[in-house]
Ligand SMILES: Nc1ncnc2c1ncn2[C@@H]1O[C@H](COP(=O)(O)OP(=O)(O)OP(=O)(O)O)[C@@H](O)[C@H]1O
């Protein structure tokens with residue numbers, strides 16, 4: 084049985100001045116899938132996420148989420164429909180503690196209006212306590228208890244990255260958009276992430292679209308992969324097929340592909356510095 | 361086992377003792393603060409009212425700048441419109457004071473939302489310039505609109521009989537201050553405070569977390585305007601007459617800078633700095649004339665520009681040595697009083 088499409092993108096066109104960042108990009112993600120979006124630096128992957136979440140307004144194309152055309156919805160409305168994302172350069176608010184950041188991410192499910200909270204109406208105190216308890220649970224799941232009351236700005240990169248992930252989950256989303264979740268992690272940590280992602284999909288019924296350079300991780304968890312190059316879709320398919328695709332190899336190495344080359348992943352070496360979004 | 365229990369009991373007793381001590385200290389400070397009102401006579405009652413009104417204005421700026429990260433150099437417009445609205449209600453319509461204050465708040469909020477709509481388009485320096493220009497324009501147009509403000513002669517804002525005494529009026533001002541403090545506390549303790557922190561730090565992140573950035577910015581402007589208008593209404597009845605010259609640009613400058621000197625997002629810091637600058641123009645002339653040596657350049661005009669000068673100097677000191685303002689200096693004490701233990 085084919086599962087429903089949760090996210091569908093048709094003919095995305097994005098230009099900045101003379102630079103065509105996305106050219107007629109179409110892709111779709113079915114419910115319960117983990118889909119990879121790969122491509123060389125500057126291919127337009129993060130820009131694609133920015134179009135999906137409404138940070139960028141593309142010049143053309145449509146975005147459907149959960150059966151609705153969200154192309155013209157502002158970012159926060161899309162978030163409320165269940166789209167959560169992490170950021171390549173981290174989506175944590177440095178001035179807040181880990182707990183506060185996670186509680187910030189619970190914004191849309193706080194269950195009381197800003198005015199009610201401000202006036203201190205009866206239900207709001209109780210809800211705040213519940214939110215704090217939920218946040219503590221999420222923080223524990225990600226092993227952040229020890230730093231729960233530290234400002235994220237003062238924490239090491241890896242911890243802030245985990246906090247970003249915790250925040251994406253705290254909003255209780257249908258879909259996670261992860262921008263390079265493994266960057267900055269050690270190879271072992273990256274493979275540990277594979278288990279986490281699968282667990283999120285299976286236990287929380289989450290659908291995941293993930294930008295990633297770390298090849299073993301993509302090969303390990305993705306059901307399907309889209310390859311982006313210069314803003315255009317180079318190819319798509321199952322990870323194993325992508326791995327052998329001559330054009331993919333060419334795009335990554337910047338030369339002509341040797342079809343006889345061993346089926347080793349030609350993607351970026353681990354730990355290579357990535358640009359920021 | 362026994363030792364563990366003993367240790368636990370001792371910790372518990374210490375905590376209880378600590379709590380009792382903290383409550384005592386807070387009560388003692390409150391009593392100390394109330395002494396001038398109880399023993400000081402009318403002059404002190406008037407001063408306390410003025411300090412409370414300034415503190416309300418400081419908290420209004422804190423809402424906008426401290427919480428939402430937006431700047432306003434035109435706050436005298438919000439306060440002034442509130443003051444004239446209250447005076448108009450009292451002297452022209454003979455409305456009860458409550459209605460007058462409500463009208464003052466609504467007028468301030470309405471004006472601030474108009475500015476907020478502009479703030480959605482421009483940020484930072486440009487927003488500062490827009491609000492500055494707006495304040496200056498309001499000063500020369502709205503505040504000189506004869507039917508509304510009585511022109512140069514000013515508008516009267518008589519107090520009702522119950523609030524005729526300076527002591528009763530001081531209690532009203534302190535009551536409003538208490539209300540605004542409560543609002544501020546609830547803001548930072550709920551999702552509103554977290555959302556505003558996100559808006560202040562990174563609008564993109566805020567919006568992907570489901571925060572309506574536009575809505576929160578406008579809400580911050582309207583709330584700030586409401587509080588400023590309310591302060592204006594209190595000011596009108598404090599002075600019992602309102603004139604356009606009460607709301608010149610330099611007071612707005614002092615208000616913004618005193619809030620930063622007090623410490624953005626520090627309630628106690630803002631209150632202390634506000635009280636200081638509220639009392640400065642009242643006490644400075646006396647203080648200077650009592651000095652054994654009188655600098656020859658001291659005169660009325662100089663008194664007039666001294667507060668902005670002093671606040672700028674204090675700002676430089678603060679920015680250099682304790683960027684969190686008075687609030688940062690007070691933090692060890694306030695943390696202890698709030699029962700926060702060291703990390
Ligand atoms: N706001 C912007 N203004 C101008 N150009 C932009 C903007 N955002 C992205 N670009 C350009 O679009 C191109 C694609 O950038 P994008 O960040 O989407 O790449 P990416 O695939 O995420 O790369 P990386 O792997 O380095 O993260 C780049 O050339 C970038 O300079």
Ligand SMILES: [Mg+2]
Nearest residue numbers: 128129171360
């Ligand atoms: Mg990127």
